[in-house]
Amino acid sequence: MLAVHFGAGNIGRGFIGQLLHKAGYEICFVDVNEEIINELNEKKSYTVMLADRTQEKIKVTNVRGINSLKDPGEVAKAIVQADIVTTAVGPSILPKIAKLITDGLIERVENSDKALNIIACENMIGGSTFLREEVYLNMTESQKKKTEQSVSFPDAAVDRIVPIQSHEDKLLVAVEPFYEWVMDQSKMIGEVPAINGVTYVEDLLPYIERKLFTVNTGHAATAYLGNFYGYKTIKEAISDENIRNIVRSILDETGKLLVKKYNFDSDEHTAYINKILGRFDNEYISDELSRVARSPIRKLGANDRFIKPARELINFGITPTFLVKAIAVALFYKNNDDHEAAELQSFLQDHTVEEVFVKYSELSDSIKLISLITDEYNQLEKDLLVH
Numbered sequence: 001m002l003a004v005h006f007g008a009g010n011i012g013r014g015f016i017g018q019l020l021h022k023a024g025y026e027i028c029f030v031d032v033n034e035e036i037i038n039e040l041n042e043k044k045s046y047t048v049m050l051a052d053r054t055q056e057k058i059k060v061t062n063v064r065g066i067n068s069l070k071d072p073g074e075v076a077k078a079i080v081q082a083d084i085v086t087t088a089v090g091p092s093i094l095p096k097i098a099k100l101i102t103d104g105l106i107e108r109v110e111n112s113d114k115a116l117n118i119i120a121c122e123n124m125i126g127g128s129t130f131l132r133e134e135v136y137l138n139m140t141e142s143q144k145k146k147t148e149q150s151v152s153f154p155d156a157a158v159d160r161i162v163p164i165q166s167h168e169d170k171l172l173v174a175v176e177p178f179y180e181w182v183m184d185q186s187k188m189i190g191e192v193p194a195i196n197g198v199t200y201v202e203d204l205l206p207y208i209e210r211k212l213f214t215v216n217t218g219h220a221a222t223a224y225l226g227n228f229y230g231y232k233t234i235k236e237a238i239s240d241e242n243i244r245n246i247v248r249s250i251l252d253e254t255g256k257l258l259v260k261k262y263n264f265d266s267d268e269h270t271a272y273i274n275k276i277l278g279r280f281d282n283e284y285i286s287d288e289l290s291r292v293a294r295s296p297i298r299k300l301g302a303n304d305r306f307i308k309p310a311r312e313l314i315n316f317g318i319t320p321t322f323l324v325k326a327i328a329v330a331l332f333y334k335n336n337d338d339h340e341a342a343e344l345q346s347f348l349q350d351h352t353v354e355e356v357f358v359k360y361s362e363l364s365d366s367i368k369l370i371s372l373i374t375d376e377y378n379q380l381e382k383d384l385l386v387h
Helices: 010-022 034-043 072-081 091-111 127-136 141-148 205-228 234-238 241-262 266-280 289-293 307-315 321-330 339-350 353-361 367-386
Strands: 002-006 026-031 045-050 057-061 063-067 084-087 116-120 156-159 173-175 180-184 198-201
Touching: 002 010, 002 072, 002 091, 010 026, 010 045, 010 057, 010 084, 010 173, 010 180, 026 034, 026 072, 034 045, 034 063, 063 072, 072 091, 084 091, 091 116, 091 127, 091 141, 116 127, 156 205, 180 205, 205 234, 205 241, 205 266, 205 289, 205 307, 205 321, 234 241, 234 266, 234 289, 241 266, 241 307, 241 321, 307 321, 307 367, 321 367, 339 353, 353 367
Parallel strands: 002 026, 002 084, 026 063, 045 173, 084 116, 180 198
Antiparallel strands: 045 057, 156 180
16 A cells, blocks of 8 residues: 655655554655655665653655655555555645645546545645635536545644754654644545554544643643743743643633534543643643744634634624733744744834734634733733743
8 A cells, every 4th residue: 555645754654654554555765855855765664763761663665756846647646556545744835735646636637536535634724625626727617627626635633842953863753752643534535544543534624623622722822921031941831830820721722612613522632731731731842832832824824723702702702802912022032034923013113013913813803802912012012022
């Protein structure tokens, strides 16, 4: 069995690649990083190390790589032969790989009606659906209709902390022991892949929002609060009792929303929150705040981890006091190496907080939420002056 996986970075190798290997797939990694691709082709294997006290090492074998810049034709050939296609490239890169996937699919469906599922394992809602739309932009109507008969793009929710890291062995990747990979079985075509560690569900949205509004909300809130109070890593920030209490309160708020929307068991969700906070506290992971805080414009988007649950809580008649604190404190994140952070700070210099959230968070109709955020931002500015 052949898996073609786009993205040979730490998440691709340390999470998706590890589970595909365990399921018995040969893995063909597709990436533009020549050094990593050459290493994969030379060694045909790599090591995944668990970031816990055991430091257990797992060897992933039967792997190879294709440099998509140099050999796009080889990528198409691999897709023709593939039994499954996955991605872990980042949401902004999906449109860039769509043409490569399109070329492979056009050739594939001309010669075979063998079913293929293409799964975007990205930190976004509807990643596979988005990728499908990008792929179909490159096809004629007849090519699209033919492709739809044997190719599907089931959405997925993925969760595993894989920090930025550097090792002498370029292919070694350290990952936290916890992981979750949930797939929308209702959108799958053909036989459901037997991948141990994947949870198949008929309705993915509750699991996507549970992860987004707990893991992603909590992680980003810890990063922005940690930045405000002068810390450098997630571990340092969450070890501050004040920050930990605020993050827990944020997750209590999003938890109320999730329980109301999806009837999650309240006690089970509290246990889930406790598990998430424990992951942030992992002493074996030195996760830089700058990694988790990057791309603040995307994180403050209308349908992302802060604004969406805050709006929905207000609609339920619940004031998102602590979520508002996380939203406001994100405006104090400065990093000139992060183009979104730089853009946000530049805009903030010449515009009001209200204008920031109308432009970037589509809050023109949410007067109450904008008012709450503005009040909190002004208070945080006063706190900075005092200190």
